[in-house]
Amino acid sequence: MVVTPELLSAFPILKPLPRPALEQLAEHSTVKKFARRGIVLTAGEQEDSVCFLFEGRLQGVDFTIDGREVGLFFVEPGDFCGELGLFDDGPQSEFVIALTAAVVVFTPKEALRQIMAKNPGMLNILGSKLAARVRQMTFQRSLLGLPNIAQRVCCQLWMLVPERDKADGKSEQHAANSMIANPPTHMEIAIMLNISRETVTRVFQSLQNRQIVKRDGPAKLLISDLNLLKRYAEGSDELG
Amino acid sequence: MVVTPELLSAFPILKPLPRPALEQLAEHSTVKKFARRGIVLTAGEQEDSVCFLFEGRLQGVDFTIDGREVGLFFVEPGDFCGELGLFDDGPQSEFVIALTAAVVVFTPKEALRQIMAKNPGMLNILGSKLAARVRQMTFQRSLLGLPNIAQRVCCQLWMLVPERDKADGKSEQHAANSMIANPPTHMEIAIMLNISRETVTRVFQSLQNRQIVKRDGPAKLLISDLNLLKRYAEGSDELG
DNA sequence: CAATGCCAGTGATTTCAATCACACCAGACT
């Protein structure tokens, strides 16, 4: 499928690039569609592309020595993954799989490297992205230290709330609400948090009983009370 | 205290730098000594130096929302930390504390940035270091997925074995041995692995009973049988 | 249309590490 410069400029990191650079990138990029469970990047492989997610949701996963699946991060539309290879020529550090049907733009590392070399702004942006990744991993690790499992789930849920809704309702009196599109399955959340699928289910039940979240079909999770969710995430309140 | 170019060139990443660059860095660098438990870098602060560890052992730590300490990584002599700030101007992502008395060289970010800009080799090296950091965090995360706690401890222990000794004894028949200088306390290992201090103690007892490790004063931990330790780490054998 | 597979929900049971509550030891300090 053809990739246009316009498509690329839909991604925040690429947006500031000059038109010729975008054209150059577009020329070498390809779009690929993945079905649920499709493997986008393979750990250990010498992947030669960076993946920009246009639609859907991806998850970085790894496996323990004894074969258990471990969830590392989620990738939301507009974000990208596989950027580690831009900085060294090591292997891809983890698997990236599609949690939902997904549309991904593959841009060769080499093309991006050339842009990076010419374009110090780009270098900075990619550098801060990598730094952000480290910060995010650090946060995720600190989640695992929480002894209260329900709090862990609430934190993870909070992170899935769209950014624009988070600020909402700070001053407002009524219960601010939001929606998570294509939410991960209980299992997918479980491996992120090092807990069992059943435990995630039970926490969700508890949240539903308290009218804090609500399922709306398989592709939508409504958050009825953002403030309350946040309180649970922060530990100000405890889920019995 | 005065920092000489020779001192700096003791660090693998700085070694390939041309002499003038080293001189420039040395001029702006300072040495600082820390006592055990000293705080080298503070999370949230806008730290303006990269820390090269000359002697001792450091640990990156974070805290959960409810105040528990979480161990992130160890820093060994010859390695460095606080490099995230080279790539963006965000705050230091975690605390770094001295586990033993330590000698640390502080080199201002600005000086390093200048070198980086002039010196594409340096950029690559720092880039791959950051990439290595991500890989290392990914691995550490996967450790936490191990259901067998003893195995976790053995993996962590294995990672503390000096690199040069690891290859050893692959072909040899006799039990290859090694030594970990200034090993972390049980508590410090515990927070890395999300387990309690007592549990670490019990695993160590078990390892000592099997003559796999042996204390030699507080500053030395002897590994009497590297191969066996590795087998436990890999899960080929189980510690009752 | 069965038929299959995947996801979610739920009770019963088990297990195993956290916690608590100590004792002990070595080194630092007075």
Place this chain on the structure above:
DNA sequence: AGTCTGGTGTGATTGAAATCACTGGCATTG
């Protein structure tokens, strides 16, 4: 010497989450 402190060693108890073993719903597919 005496006293503190920080690290370690150990047993008893307990509690919370994993596991097991199901049910049932919904969607895809032959």
